[in-house]
Amino acid sequence: MAVKIEEAVRVTPSARQLSWQQLEFYGFIHFGINTFTGRQWGFGNEDPALFNPTEFDASQWVNVCRSAGMTGIILTCKHHDGFCLWPSSYTNHSVKSSPWKNGQGDMVREVADACRAQGLKFGVYLSPWDRHEPSYGDSPAYNAYFQNQLRELLTNYGEIFCVWFDGACGEGKNGKRQQYDWDAYYSLIRELQPNAVISICGPDVRWCGNEAGHMRVSEWSVVPAVMKDNEKIQANSQKVDDDAFSKRIDTREEDLGSREVLARVDEVVWYPSEVDTSIRPKWFYDAADDDQVKTVDQLIELYEKIVGGNACFLLNLPPDRRGLIHENDAWNMAELGQKLRSTYGTNLAAGASVRASQSGTGDGDASCVLDGRSVTFWSPSEKFEPAILEFDLGSVTLFDRIVLQEYIRSGQRIERFQLECKERDKEVWKPLYDGTVIGYKKICRLHATGARYIRLRIAESRLNPMISGFGVYCSQRS
Missing domain, CATH: 3.20.20.80 (Glycosidases)
Structure with a gap:
């Protein structure tokens, strides 16, 4: 059994x-x-x-x-x-x-x-x-x-x-x-x-x-x-x-x-x-x-x-x-x-550049995770832990919410992930959030943080993780 x-x-x-x-x-x-x-x-x-x-x-x-x-x-x-x-x-x-x-x-x-x-x-x-x-x-x-x-x-x-x-x-x-x-x-x-x-x-x-x-x-x-x-x-x-x-x-x-x-x-x-x-x-x-x-x-x-x-x-x-x-x-x-x-209402990462730690499959390059569509996704081409996506927001941006979505049409896979950030390219990554499952949607509630770079690390997954959405938001926006 x-x-x-x-x-x-x-x-x-x-x-x-x-x-x-x-x-x-x-x-x-x-x-x-x-x-x-x-x-x-x-x-x-x-x-x-x-x-x-x-x-x-x-x-x-x-x-x-x-x-x-x-x-x-x-x-x-x-x-x-x-x-x-x-x-x-x-x-x-x-x-x-x-x-x-x-x-x-x-x-x-x-x-x-x-x-x-x-x-x-x-x-x-x-x-x-x-x-x-x-x-x-x-x-x-x-x-x-x-x-x-x-x-x-x-x-x-x-x-x-x-x-x-x-x-x-x-x-x-x-x-x-x-x-x-x-x-x-x-x-x-x-x-x-x-x-x-x-x-x-x-x-x-x-x-x-x-x-x-x-x-x-x-x-x-x-x-x-x-x-x-x-x-x-x-x-x-x-x-x-x-x-x-x-x-x-x-x-x-x-x-x-x-x-x-x-x-x-x-x-x-x-x-x-x-x-x-x-x-x-x-x-x-x-x-x-x-x-x-x-x-x-x-x-x-x-x-x-x-x-x-x-x-x-x-x-x-x-x-x-x-x-x-x-x-x-x-x-x-x-x-x-x-x-x-x-x-x-506004994804602060909508115009970000995205870099994946490895080649991927799915709908084009990893930037598809920012297109706001649930029918597109990025996945590493083979099971590899951790799978990493790095986002460059272009400038230091204030945020306190990060929203993640899996491509659940192909099942629920992600078991553990981390979010990290930094203000400048050469800095050491700072921990933001340590989470378990994502599923259809995960809203990560954070302390107000200013950063230009954000990294998503998929530490454990059931076969290849499939990421459909990534959003950065601020509840303090007027």
């Missing part, structure tokens, strides 16, 4: 996984009957008459997300309480039984249309656990019910980029535990929305393991194949609304893909990580949290650690009872976007 390095390198992302990874940063919208009851997990017995967001504006939601640089929105179309934000034909526990728009509204449609109008992707969250539906716990009957609702969402609202399943699985009203037919759910999604990733309890995107925004030092996208079943094993699922669960950091799973792990398993898969956390302490809106919105600095740190740590960032924004994202959240999101654009 062991996976050879050559085998691990041959594991690459699917087209849908690659498209998803390039989205980087998108929004989660938790909105529903819980917004009006003050609960985080509803019981399923809530009166639909409570649901009446009199100022609901899907465009406002999308505007807020766009202002921060988000690329999509995932909407909680049905949470554990079973209340549907669309007029499902299979239950009356939905917006059609509410006073909102006199029962004629379809919130899923309005959000999907608003996303499309402003160029954002649209995804759906559909809770498998349903505390309202009487057939829950009668496994064949409920699986048919669930697939009917899933079909509604996948056929009536245009292109879906993500179907997000969590693994919560409690007892139904009859005291029985439902056995979810995951394979049938997956098959339906592949049939109706073949480009959509299936996330968390699904084969395409892996949950990072916590809701606290924690990142591993080394986040591998190539991990043991058995991890695909972790979140859909009901014995491990979340069964109660436990605040401690959302803050859990399981350090026992800190290493998911090193050579030591490969030596203990017999199969690996491409299963990249998504990190989900909320801008507030809770997932659904609570007025008591209005002064506990994550600050711009906290959001920037999360963004840089998550997107810059080979994962995608799913940030929850819970609209209030008006049906609007609260002013405090909206303000911080706009400031976040402005700061990210200011920092990462």
Whole structure:
């Protein structure tokens, strides 16, 4: 039992996984009957008459997300309480039984249309656990019910980029535990929305393991194949609304893909990580949290650690009872976007000259790593450690961020790298950063440094490293 390095390198992302990874940063919208009851997990017995967001504006939601640089929105179309934000034909526990728009509204449609109008992707969250539906716990009957609702969402609202399943699985009203037919759910999604990733309890995107925004030092996208079943094993699922669960950091799973792990398993898969956390302490809106919105600095740190740590960032924004994202959240999101654009809008190395320590393969000479295109790369012509790229910025330049990208279309290879710099040609190289994996993107956060020359040393790699991108940035730019 062991996976050879050559085998691990041959594991690459699917087209849908690659498209998803390039989205980087998108929004989660938790909105529903819980917004009006003050609960985080509803019981399923809530009166639909409570649901009446009199100022609901899907465009406002999308505007807020766009202002921060988000690329999509995932909407909680049905949470554990079973209340549907669309007029499902299979239950009356939905917006059609509410006073909102006199029962004629379809919130899923309005959000999907608003996303499309402003160029954002649209995804759906559909809770498998349903505390309202009487057939829950009668496994064949409920699986048919669930697939009917899933079909509604996948056929009536245009292109879906993500179907997000969590693994919560409690007892139904009859005291029985439902056995979810995951394979049938997956098959339906592949049939109706073949480009959509299936996330968390699904084969395409892996949950990072916590809701606290924690990142591993080394986040591998190539991990043991058995991890695909972790979140859909009901014995491990979340069964109660436990605040401690959302803050859990399981350090026992800190290493998911090193050579030591490969030596203990017999199969690996491409299963990249998504990190989900909320801008507030809770997932659904609570007025008591209005002064506990994550600050711009906290959001920037999360963004840089998550997107810059080979994962995608799913940030929850819970609209209030008006049906609007609260002013405090909206303000911080706009400031976040402005700061990210200011920092990462200009690659200070764009005009640099590049020298490689050895001949290379890929798309032309090593300068292709500065072209801003994910489809080009440089690689040494044979495995050689260290592989070195030296960048001459032309003059001493102030910077505090360096962004690296691998050509992940050919797998994840780099295991350890260093960054060094110097102001003048004849000086000794000074250490800047010592890192492990890169993957899709690595943001190296540095102290403000002035230098003309920067050197990237790939110290350890699984076969030839393939470098797709190199960027130098300064967060102190006005």
